C-alpha cells in the first residue's frame with residue numbers, strides 16, 4: 001500500500017502571498033509557504049488562521065489574494081479534484097449520533113465515488129486501522145470523544161487519499177488519548193505513505209509527531225522548517241549535580257568551581273548551563289565535578305524546543321518541560 005515519493009510530489013502544498021480578509025479581520029496575511037511530503041504540523045494559537053488555510057486549500061473558501069496549490073492543483077479552480085485526492089478531518093463534531101461508524105464511513109466512501117463493495121471493504125479496513133473495529137456497529141452517539149475523533153479520522157482516510165488535512169484532531173482528548181491519536185497520525189504516513197497536515201495549538205505534541213513544522217500567528221508565517229532544525233543542538237551543556245555534606249548547595253559550588261576553571265556557566269533552577277567552547281569543555285566539567293566531590297547526575301548537550309519560538313530565543317525553558325504545551 002505504501003507509495004513511493006516521486007519528483008512531482010516533493011511539494012504537496014504551496015502558497016504564495018495567500019491572503020484572506022473577512023470584513024473585520026485578516027485571517028491570512030500574505031502567507032507564503034511550501035510543505036513537503038510527510039507529517040507537517042501547522043501550529044498557531046486560536047484564531048491564527050489554521051482552519052481558514054485548510055478551507056482555502058480544499059477549495060471550499062476563496063482567497064482574497066494570492067495563490068494556493070495542493071498536489072499541484074490550483075485551489076481556486078480545481079477544488080473537486082483536490083477533494084478527490086485529499087481527506088479532511090474537520091475540527092468540530094460533525095457526526096450523526098444515530099448511525100454506526102460503519103454506516104457513516106461507508107456513506108462517506110460512497111460520497112467520494114467508491115462503488116458499494118469497495119466502500120464496505122475500505123470502511124472495514126480503515127476502521128480497523130484507527131482501532132474502532134469492535135465498536136463499529138454501535139451508534140456514534142454513545143461513543144467517547146476519543147472514539148468520535150477516530151471516526152472523523154477514518155472518514156478522512158476511507159477514499160485512500162494522497163494527503164489528509166487534520167484540523168485539531170487531539171481536541172478534547174486526555175493526555176493518553178492524545179498520545180494514541182498522535183501515534184495513529186504518524187502511522188497514517190509510515191504505513192500508507194499518506195502525507196499529513198495536522199493543526200494544533202499545542203506545541204509539544206507537534207514536536208514529537210511532525211517532520212516539518214509551520215508556525216503561523218495572526219495569519220502570518222512565523223517560521224517553517226524541519227522539526228530537526230527546530231530541535232537541533234544548542235551550544236550549551238546542561239549539567240546536574242548532587243548536594244553533599246561538604247557542599248550543601250552542590251549547584252552553587254559547581255558554578256563557582258566552573259568559573260574558576262575558566263568556563264562560562266549560569267544556573268537555571270537545579271541545572272547548570274555551561275557554554276561549550278570546544279571538546280575540552282566536557283573534560284573540564286567532569287574533572288571539576290570530580291574534584292569537588294559532588295555527584296554528577298547528568299551532563300548532556302541542550303536541544304532547542306519548538307516552544308522556545310514563542311519565547312525569547314535565549315530564554316531557555318525549564319529542563320523538566322514546564323508548561324511546554326501552552327501556546
Ligand SMILES: Nc1ncnc2c1ncn2[C@@H]1O[C@H](COP(=O)(O)OP(=O)(O)OP(=O)(O)O)[C@@H](O)[C@H]1O
Pocket residue numbers: 022023025026027044045046047048049050051052053168
Ligand atoms: N467565516 C468567517 N467570518 C468572519 N471571520 C472569520 C470567519 N472564519 C474565521 N474568521 C476569523 O478569522 C480568524 C482566523 O480564524 P481561524 O478559524 O482560521 O483560526 P484557527 O487558527 O483555526 O483557530 P481556531 O482553532 O480557534 O479555529 C479569526 O479571527 C476568526 O474569528
